[in-house]
Amino acid sequence: MNWNRIIVAPDSFKDSISAPRVCRVIQDVIIDNFPQLTVESIPVSDGGEGFLEILTENLNLQTISLSVMGPAEKSVEARYGISQKTAYIEMSQASGLQHLSINQRNPLRTTTYGLGQLIKDALNRGFKEFVLGIGGSATCDGGAGMAQALGCKFYDHNGAEISEPLCGGMLKEISDIDCKELQSKILDCNFKVASDVTNPLLGENGAVYVYAPQKGAQPNDLEILEKNMKNLNTLFEIKLNKNVKNIAGAGAAGGLGAGLAAFLNAELKSGSQFILNLLDFENIIRNASAIITGEGRIDGQTIDGKIISEVIKSARNNQIPVFAICGQMQSDKIPGIENTIALTDYTIPKNAIKNPEKYLKLATKDLITEIVSLRHRRK
Numbered sequence: 001m002n003w004n005r006i007i008v009a010p011d012s013f014k015d016s017i018s019a020p021r022v023c024r025v026i027q028d029v030i031i032d033n034f035p036q037l038t039v040e041s042i043p044v045s046d047g048g049e050g051f052l053e054i055l056t057e058n059l060n061l062q063t064i065s066l067s068v069m070g071p072a073e074k075s076v077e078a079r080y081g082i083s084q085k086t087a088y089i090e091m092s093q094a095s096g097l098q099h100l101s102i103n104q105r106n107p108l109r110t111t112t113y114g115l116g117q118l119i120k121d122a123l124n125r126g127f128k129e130f131v132l133g134i135g136g137s138a139t140c141d142g143g144a145g146m147a148q149a150l151g152c153k154f155y156d157h158n159g160a161e162i163s164e165p166l167c168g169g170m171l172k173e174i175s176d177i178d179c180k181e182l183q184s185k186i187l188d189c190n191f192k193v194a195s196d197v198t199n200p201l202l203g204e205n206g207a208v209y210v211y212a213p214q215k216g217a218q219p220n221d222l223e224i225l226e227k228n229m230k231n232l233n234t235l236f237e238i239k240l241n242k243n244v245k246n247i248a249g250a251g252a253a254g255g256l257g258a259g260l261a262a263f264l265n266a267e268l269k270s271g272s273q274f275i276l277n278l279l280d281f282e283n284i285i286r287n288a289s290a291i292i293t294g295e296g297r298i299d300g301q302t303i304d305g306k307i308i309s310e311v312i313k314s315a316r317n318n319q320i321p322v323f324a325i326c327g328q329m330q331s332d333k334i335p336g337i338e339n340t341i342a343l344t345d346y347t348i349p350k351n352a353i354k355n356p357e358k359y360l361k362l363a364t365k366d367l368i369t370e371i372v373s374l375r376h377r378r379k
Helices: 019-033 051-059 091-095 113-124 144-149 168-173 180-185 207-215 219-239 252-264 271-278 281-285 307-317 349-354 356-378
Strands: 005-008 038-041 062-069 075-083 086-090 129-133 153-155 176-178 190-195 267-270 290-298 322-329 339-342
Touching (some): 005 019, 019 051, 019 356, 051 075, 051 086, 075 113, 086 113, 091 113, 091 129, 091 252, 144 153, 144 252, 267 271, 271 281, 281 307, 290 307, 307 322, 322 349, 322 356, 339 356, 349 356
Parallel strands (some): 322 339
16 A cells, blocks of 8 residues: 555535535645645546536546527537547536526426437437436426437327427427437437436436425426326337336436436446446555545435445445545544544535635645544554
């Protein structure tokens, strides 16, 4: 083991600071104050917002920008990454909550149409391999809007084609689907999906009841959205011969997980595991003396498949101690983490969110001092 080698591998601090920026702050503190140490940064993600930035940072992707339909139809500028034959697409670039104010959020009216436009652009450029991160969505349309942008035709109960971009509130109007044009486009394509949740499509643990309230749905909207999603799922089964409702992650991103499996034959994977494998994480961390990870809030869900839990597993496989810095600590000690320092140890939550770098620097100094002390005790 190289006692001087520190790996920094945090997720983003949601609504506060990106993972690459967290890495840069921590790395600068170590370089300036602990010159005896070497430090390497590997910002990580479980597939949600920041997915593209992290892959671009780690894999040196080239990015393509284009104007697409946002979640509420107003156009937005979105990017996706490319490398050789693979396109890396973050759905929230086109259809994420960050594009909407609190008052604009309404999953009855939001659409994944813009995501379909990103995929279509990559298909038109000849890409055959696709990696999609689907966290952070503003939508609950089961991927119907996405499929529509890719050439799927949807018909109402009168047999007329639906031309308006499909959204969560319109799924009840669909009575037939024709995906021949889309299927011809993706015959030799592979779609892999990094999902940060494992929920099924329907029911009390599904796309609507668990996540739609976070996207602006009112209590009276939930029954409507669930009924609409059931209609779409029936069409998946009858018209597309796809039984996708209980696939782990089918309920992710407002049912987009199910839609990607049904429309694009996509394979859904644990975002955390998939990203770390893609980054060759275990090989990179070998012979490190410590790993510093972190996220905005560490709580009881942290060890339940989230990215930090996968970092801990990889570290354990290599007998490397793990330390963490977070915005807020809302849990008892997390198994596998030697010590956690929260930015709220230094200030109130509001300040930690608004000015994270100031308190991140303080936390890093204290944590590295502890790591160096631990190193001397174990030598």
